[in-house]
Amino acid sequence: xxxxxxxxxxxxxxxxxxxxxxxxxxxxxxxxxxxxxxxxxxxxxxxxxxxxxxxxxxxxxxxxxxxxxxxxxxxxxxxxxxxxxxxxxxxxxxxxxxxxxxxxxxxxxxxxxxxxxxxxxxxxxxxxxxxxxxxxxxxxxxxxxxxxxxxxxxxxxxxxxxxxxxxxxxxxxxxxxxxxxxxxxxxxxxxxxxxxxxxxxxxxxxxxxxxxxxxxxxx
Amino acid sequence: xxxxxxxxxxxxxxxxxxxxxxxxxxxxxxxxxxxxxxxxxxxxxxxxxxxxxxxxxxxxxxxxxxxxxxxxxxxxxxxxxxxxxxxxxxxxxxxxxxxxxxxxxxxxxxxxxxxxxxxxxxxxxxxxxxxxxxxxxxxxxxxxxxxxxxxxxxxxxxxxxxxxxxxxxxxxxxxxxxxxxxxxxxxxxxxxxxxxxxxxxxxxxxxxxxxxxxxxxxxxxxxxxxxxxxxxxxxxxxxxxxxxxxxxxxxxxxxxxxxxxxxxxxxxxxxxxxxxxxxxxxxxxxxxxxxxxxxxxxxxxxxxxxxxxxxxxxxxxxxxxxxxxxxxxxxxxxxxxxxxxxxxxxxxxxxxxxxxxxxxxxxxxxxxxxxxxxxxxxxxxxxxxxxxxxxxxxxxxxxxxxxxxxxxxxxxxxxxxxxxxxxxxxxxxxxxxxxxxxxxxxxxxxxxxxxxxxxxxxxxxxxxxxxxxxxxxxxxxxxxxxxxxxxxxxxxxxxxxxxxxxxxxxxxxxxxxxxxxxxxxxxxxxxxxxxxxxxxxxxxxxxxxxxxxxxxxxxxxxxxxxxxxxxxxxxxxxxxxxxxxxxxxxxxxxxxxxxxxxxxxxxxxxxxxxxxxxxxxxxxxxxxxxxxxxxxxxxxxxxxxxxxxxx
Numbered sequence: 001x002x003x004x005x006x007x008x009x010x011x012x013x014x015x016x017x018x019x020x021x022x023x024x025x026x027x028x029x030x031x032x033x034x035x036x037x038x039x040x041x042x043x044x045x046x047x048x049x050x051x052x053x054x055x056x057x058x059x060x061x062x063x064x065x066x067x068x069x070x071x072x073x074x075x076x077x078x079x080x081x082x083x084x085x086x087x088x089x090x091x092x093x094x095x096x097x098x099x100x101x102x103x104x105x106x107x108x109x110x111x112x113x114x115x116x117x118x119x120x121x122x123x124x125x126x127x128x129x130x131x132x133x134x135x136x137x138x139x140x141x142x143x144x145x146x147x148x149x150x151x152x153x154x155x156x157x158x159x160x161x162x163x164x165x166x167x168x169x170x171x172x173x174x175x176x177x178x179x180x181x182x183x184x185x186x187x188x189x190x191x192x193x194x195x196x197x198x199x200x201x202x203x204x205x206x207x208x209x210x211x212x213x214x215x216x217x218x219x
Numbered sequence: 220x221x222x223x224x225x226x227x228x229x230x231x232x233x234x235x236x237x238x239x240x241x242x243x244x245x246x247x248x249x250x251x252x253x254x255x256x257x258x259x260x261x262x263x264x265x266x267x268x269x270x271x272x273x274x275x276x277x278x279x280x281x282x283x284x285x286x287x288x289x290x291x292x293x294x295x296x297x298x299x300x301x302x303x304x305x306x307x308x309x310x311x312x313x314x315x316x317x318x319x320x321x322x323x324x325x326x327x328x329x330x331x332x333x334x335x336x337x338x339x340x341x342x343x344x345x346x347x348x349x350x351x352x353x354x355x356x357x358x359x360x361x362x363x364x365x366x367x368x369x370x371x372x373x374x375x376x377x378x379x380x381x382x383x384x385x386x387x388x389x390x391x392x393x394x395x396x397x398x399x400x401x402x403x404x405x406x407x408x409x410x411x412x413x414x415x416x417x418x419x420x421x422x423x424x425x426x427x428x429x430x431x432x433x434x435x436x437x438x439x440x441x442x443x444x445x446x447x448x449x450x451x452x453x454x455x456x457x458x459x460x461x462x463x464x465x466x467x468x469x470x471x472x473x474x475x476x477x478x479x480x481x482x483x484x485x486x487x488x489x490x491x492x493x494x495x496x497x498x499x500x501x502x503x504x505x506x507x508x509x510x511x512x513x514x515x516x517x518x519x520x521x522x523x524x525x526x527x528x529x530x531x532x533x534x535x536x537x538x539x540x541x542x543x544x545x546x547x548x549x550x551x552x553x554x555x556x557x558x559x560x561x562x563x564x565x566x567x568x569x570x571x572x573x574x575x576x577x578x579x580x581x582x583x584x585x586x587x588x589x590x591x592x593x594x595x596x597x598x599x600x601x602x603x604x605x606x607x608x609x610x611x612x613x614x615x616x617x618x619x620x621x622x623x624x625x626x627x628x629x630x631x632x633x634x635x636x637x638x639x640x641x642x643x644x645x646x647x648x649x650x651x652x653x654x655x656x657x658x659x660x661x662x663x664x665x666x667x668x669x670x671x672x673x674x675x676x677x678x679x680x681x682x683x684x685x686x687x688x689x690x691x692x693x694x695x696x697x698x699x700x701x702x703x704x705x706x707x708x709x710x711x712x713x714x715x716x717x718x719x720x721x722x723x724x725x726x727x728x729x730x731x732x733x734x735x736x737x738x739x740x741x742x743x744x745x746x747x748x749x750x751x752x753x754x755x756x757x758x759x760x761x762x763x764x765x766x767x768x769x770x771x772x773x774x775x776x777x778x779x780x781x782x783x784x785x786x787x788x789x790x791x792x793x794x795x796x797x798x799x800x801x802x803x804x805x806x807x808x809x810x811x812x813x814x815x816x817x818x819x820x821x822x823x824x825x826x827x828x829x830x831x832x833x834x835x836x837x838x839x840x841x842x843x844x845x846x847x848x849x850x851x852x853x854x855x856x857x858x859x860x861x862x863x864x865x866x
Contacts, residue, residue, distance in 0.1 A: 022830065024830055027772040028775055029822065029830075030779070030780070030826065030829045041772075041779050041780075042771070044772060075447075075448075075617070078450075078619060083646065084407065084606075084618065084707065087406050087610035088406070088610065098706055098707065101646050101707070102646045102704070105643075105646065106647070108644070109643065214550070
């Protein structure tokens with residue numbers, strides 16, 4: 001452990017005071033706190049560090065978020081940290097800016113999408129939902145729903161049928177999102193996971209509807 | 220007519236200088252025409268020749284000694300000595316041997332496959348010279364650079380260059396390489412529609428959702444952006460890197476040639492006939508923007524034919540092309556989860572948007588008259604110049620762009636696994652884990668592809684490399700982490716490593732179509748004999764900039780905490796600081812670096828004292844409960860830190 005910390009001192013300038021929440025600035029070697037974007041003394045840009053996406057964008061950890069506040073926080077951070085602001089600086093500052101902007105983009109992309117946000121939130125709370133939703137694959141309602149709609153879609157070439165399926169899918173997606181909000185509010189993680197799985201199926205179905213429609217449009 | 224011919228005399232190559240960096244220019248490097256612009260204090264200006272002409276035809280003529288003539292004169296030579304002239308070279312940027320088939324017959328000059336042992340980039344055979352598209356583009360960029368230097372009466376060595384949003388990684392890299400050859404440091408590659416939005420939004424105070432429809436000479440882009448208080452956020456982008464005004468010309472030229480062949484009973488069409496009919500077709504297309512009909516003549520090899528064309532016939536010839544752009548618009552709107560009615564306005568960019576049928580189709584789709592207040596030929600260069608100023612001088616505006624195409628990796632059976640989907644905001648980094656499929660497997664071939672299709676052979680191949688040094692484990696036990704990172708220029712870097720052992724195995728990326736470093740070095744050597752000196756100076760400049768930054772940081776620290784030092788310590792730091800200051804004045808990079816290291820050693824005790832003070836002051840005033848919860852949090856974050864360190 002100690003030797004690793006020493007190694008880091010050479011690599012990134014991290015000292016032995018990490019346990020106090022302080023790290024030395026790479027530029028002036030002075031102390032900064034985890035979460036600082038710029039060194040309080042010399043104003044050098046700092047590395048993004050490990051923070052959860054909500055924290056990074058200054059939001060409460062919750063499923064229901066204020067989208068306008070999310071955008072505001074995102075734009076505000078990018079204004080200060082984006083590589084365009086550091087185009088003529090040293091290679092190290094440019095690299096840090098790219099890392100910061102990358103972290104902010106990742107946080108923003110995750111939080112702005114209801115499915116990704118829910119997935120991330122249960123993950124933060126220690127639950128892992130598999131990509132294909134394996135942990136809920138036994139849910140017969142979800143399976144039936146998805147299969148029926150898929151079959152229906154495959155069998156029809158009538159635009160009005162496709163429109164109806166698209167509408168049904170969209171309605172189900174919205175129901176799912178309302179359900180997720182309630183589940184997270186009530187602390188029902190299992191319920192949230194089940195809805196995440198359902199939403200994954202519905203999103204795929206929506207993609208298929210879109211592809212199907214494009215095919216019909218061309219034909 | 221400007222004749223732009225630039226040959227560097229030995230010793231006259233521009234050299235960067237930290238203290239005397241002049242204006243950075245904006246360049247729209249187009250398929251048909253290129254434009255250079257500058258911006259100062261938010262006022263942009265397109266640079267014109269003595270005849271007031273802003274457009275520099277992207278046409279290069281080569282003399283037998285290899286010297287280049289760019290622009291209007293080269294365009295004139297297209298008629299007299301077509302075999303010495305290259306046009307539309309942008310269409311070849313980043314293209315490889317397997318693109319030759321699709322390019323066959325579309326270009327009025329000879330394109331040849333790459334040579335054995337050289338990079339996969341195709342070559343143009345012109346006047347007996349085999350040139351890469353990168354070298355030819357570099358000649359155009361040199362001409363634009365010369366125009367700017369003449370205008371500003373100063374050396375210009377930094378630029379923002381625009382590229383089609385739909386350009387793939389190979390074409391972007393090729394553009395950056397061309398700039399390097401031309402002696403230009405690319406501050407940023409900006410997508411053409413985004414640059415246009417910047418020019419337009421700032422000029423018109425546009426707010427809300429806008430679409431930028433950009434039909435240039437050889438490329439089509441459509442971007443949907445949200446413009447808000449100086450932020451230009453691209454929501455989705457799409458296009459076709461091989462669809463543009465050139466294709467309209469070809470459609471009309473084919474029509475003329477077919478008529479001519481019938482009239483003259485010809486079975487073979489000569490390359491002179493193709494060139495002449497293309498030029499005539501372009502003229503006809505331009506005339507039919509304002510006129511309803513007209514008649515044109517083809518006079519080649521002593522045979523003259525007359526060809527009538529009216530607007531309706533032109534529309535019929537080009538309708539499939541216009542429809543294709545509309546189809547792409549629809550799919551981009553869907554990507555952004557928007558309908559045509561959600562868009563507040565659509566901005567037209569590119570000379571080909573003057574074609575009446577194109578305007579009509581765009582108007583029909585969006586249900587509103589498209590906006591073309593700013594000259595569609597110049598708006599992209601203006602945006603590039605504004606961005607060049609923003610990057611060098613500073614600005615409140617911010618461009619947030621996305622990846623135009625998905626980036627993936629080939630997996631078993633030639634399938635593509637997408638690592639970064641299209642329309643992801645850049646910069647972005649994403650990692651994916653893979654494993655071995657054979658016991659004792661120690662190497663893995665990694666194939667990087669770009670595109671939306673599911674099979675790797677239907678996508679664009681960007682690079683292949685072998686990851687070696689994987690520990691010999693049972694199948695499925697090794698954990699290979701492949702990371703894709705796209706920077707703000709839209710350029711991809713791929714790294715790979717084995718996780719369980721922490722071995723970051725050696726990776727060698729061989730660009731499928733790009734120039735190799737040796738080829739690049741060779742070309743740099745050929746084009747400017749002083750490349751080495753330039754490089755040394757560049758490194759010296761960088762060392763100076765870094766040293767100055769260090770001094771500034773230490774001065775801030777001293778301003779805050781100088782009382783921590785006793786007289787001896789302070790004297791040691793002051794001595795090291797002045798040593799570095801005088802090293803900066805000198806020309807010796809090693810001396811600067813040594814003095815920088817000495818300063819770091821001298822100030823280390825100071826840094827430690829400052830850390831202690833910082834922690835003490837933070838702890839004062841925290842009650843016990845807060846302190847405990849704080850420690851718990853910090854331990855958590857420390858664990859994560861360690862994880863990061865091992866990765």
